[in-house]
Amino acid sequence: MPRVSDLHVVANTPLPAPQVLSREIPRSDAHAGFVVKSREEIARVLAGVDERFLVIVGPCSIHDLKAGREYAQRLAGLAEEVKDRMLLVMRVYFEKPRTTVGWKGLIMDPHLDGTNDIPTGLRMARTFLREVLELGLPTATEMLDPITPQFIADLTCWSAIGARTTESQTHRQMASGLSMPVGFKNATAGSVVAAINGIKAAMQPQTFLGINEEGRASVVTTTGNAASHLILRGGDEGPNFDEGSVGQALAALQKNGLAPKVMIDASHANCGKDCRKMPDTFREIVRQRKAGATGIIGAMLESNLVAGAQAMAESREALVYGQSITDQCIDWETTVALLREV
Numbered sequence: 001m002p003r004v005s006d007l008h009v010v011a012n013t014p015l016p017a018p019q020v021l022s023r024e025i026p027r028s029d030a031h032a033g034f035v036v037k038s039r040e041e042i043a044r045v046l047a048g049v050d051e052r053f054l055v056i057v058g059p060c061s062i063h064d065l066k067a068g069r070e071y072a073q074r075l076a077g078l079a080e081e082v083k084d085r086m087l088l089v090m091r092v093y094f095e096k097p098r099t100t101v102g103w104k105g106l107i108m109d110p111h112l113d114g115t116n117d118i119p120t121g122l123r124m125a126r127t128f129l130r131e132v133l134e135l136g137l138p139t140a141t142e143m144l145d146p147i148t149p150q151f152i153a154d155l156t157c158w159s160a161i162g163a164r165t166t167e168s169q170t171h172r173q174m175a176s177g178l179s180m181p182v183g184f185k186n187a188t189a190g191s192v193v194a195a196i197n198g199i200k201a202a203m204q205p206q207t208f209l210g211i212n213e214e215g216r217a218s219v220v221t222t223t224g225n226a227a228s229h230l231i232l233r234g235g236d237e238g239p240n241f242d243e244g245s246v247g248q249a250l251a252a253l254q255k256n257g258l259a260p261k262v263m264i265d266a267s268h269a270n271c272g273k274d275c276r277k278m279p280d281t282f283r284e285i286v287r288q289r290k291a292g293a294t295g296i297i298g299a300m301l302e303s304n305l306v307a308g309a310q311a312m313a314e315s316r317e318a319l320v321y322g323q324s325i326t327d328q329c330i331d332w333e334t335t336v337a338l339l340r341e342v
């Protein structure tokens with residue numbers, strides 16, 4: 001008989017169930033209390049009740065826990081220093097969407113060598129998220145694979161649906177069940193409509209296929225996530241952080257019956273993926289807010305210990321400590337100076 005299934009599958013290895021990993025790397029009452037408090041604080045900023053500026057800041061991706069830890073320790077100090085005016089949330093991104101192919105993040109390939117040891121990646125992600133929370137820093141991730149939230153969402157305070165998945169029904173449904181505020185990026189081509197449709201879908205109750213805590217395929221029914229919002233990140237036609245683009249986005253939200261609130265990413269297509277342009281983009285976003293654009297509730301920055309980005313090396317040891325292996329980041333000194341300045 002000809003073979004009809006699994007023609008292109010070479011392995012199919014069961015994962016530990018989410019509840020097994022959660023027992024192994026548990027969430028304490030203190031972690032839970034801090035996550036709930038941070039999500040509420042972020043939701044209050046989104047609602048305009050808390051007037052602080054929300055800044056999602058940190059490495060493009062975490063690939064080295066030692067450097068990530070050092071970054072988190074520094075950011076915790078800065079967050080405390082500026083907390084009367086800004087709510088700093090650390091980017092703790094473990095999943096990377098790729099335009100074509102490339103390293104897909106620490107969860108997918110924790111050893112950075114193509115061995116794709118996902119169980120280890122999930123363990124590292126949970127462990128690191130707990131460490132960041134213990135420093136008193138809220139955590140931000142992109143939720144990319146729809147199975148991942150079962151393993152890490154309880155330690156996550158804010159999430160993004162990225163530009164490459166904002167139009168995906170799977171991701172919109174997933175967002176409708178997430179417990180934290182979720183930002184939808186405009187699409188890579190620049191479409192804000194795709195993200196607004198995403199927000200509308202995520203705010204509604206949904207029923208879809210997922211997994212439960214035991215790791216079993218299941219039917220998931222959600223309430224909808226009211227704390228869904230828009231993120232402008234620029235697109236193929238260029239940046240969209242200028243007053244005109246921001247005004248159009250706010251008007252489009254209102255036309256769709258949504259709150260006119262927007263976060264603006266100072267990285268990605270809003271800086272042409274050139275970290276040298278990121279500080280001025282950020283300054284312009286803050287200038288508009290200071291000039292009265294209260295619809296701008298926050299911004300995103302890609303920042304690391306060392307500026308720029310490096311190509312994946314032959315071995316981990318050959319990598320520059322504290323420098324991104326995905327998109328370019330501004331360095332720590334620039335980050336501190338910029339946040340203190342604004």
Ligand SMILES: O=C[C@H](O)[C@H](O)COP(=O)(O)O
Binds near residue numbers: 098102268327
């Ligand atoms: O934020 C990171 C990148 O912009 C995203 O993962 C896409 O990267 P790529 O276009 O290099 O694949």
Ligand SMILES: C=C(OP(=O)(O)O)C(=O)O
Binds near residue numbers: 060185268
């Ligand atoms: C991939 C990211 O952003 P975007 O979806 O805007 O490309 C990111 O923030 O890591």
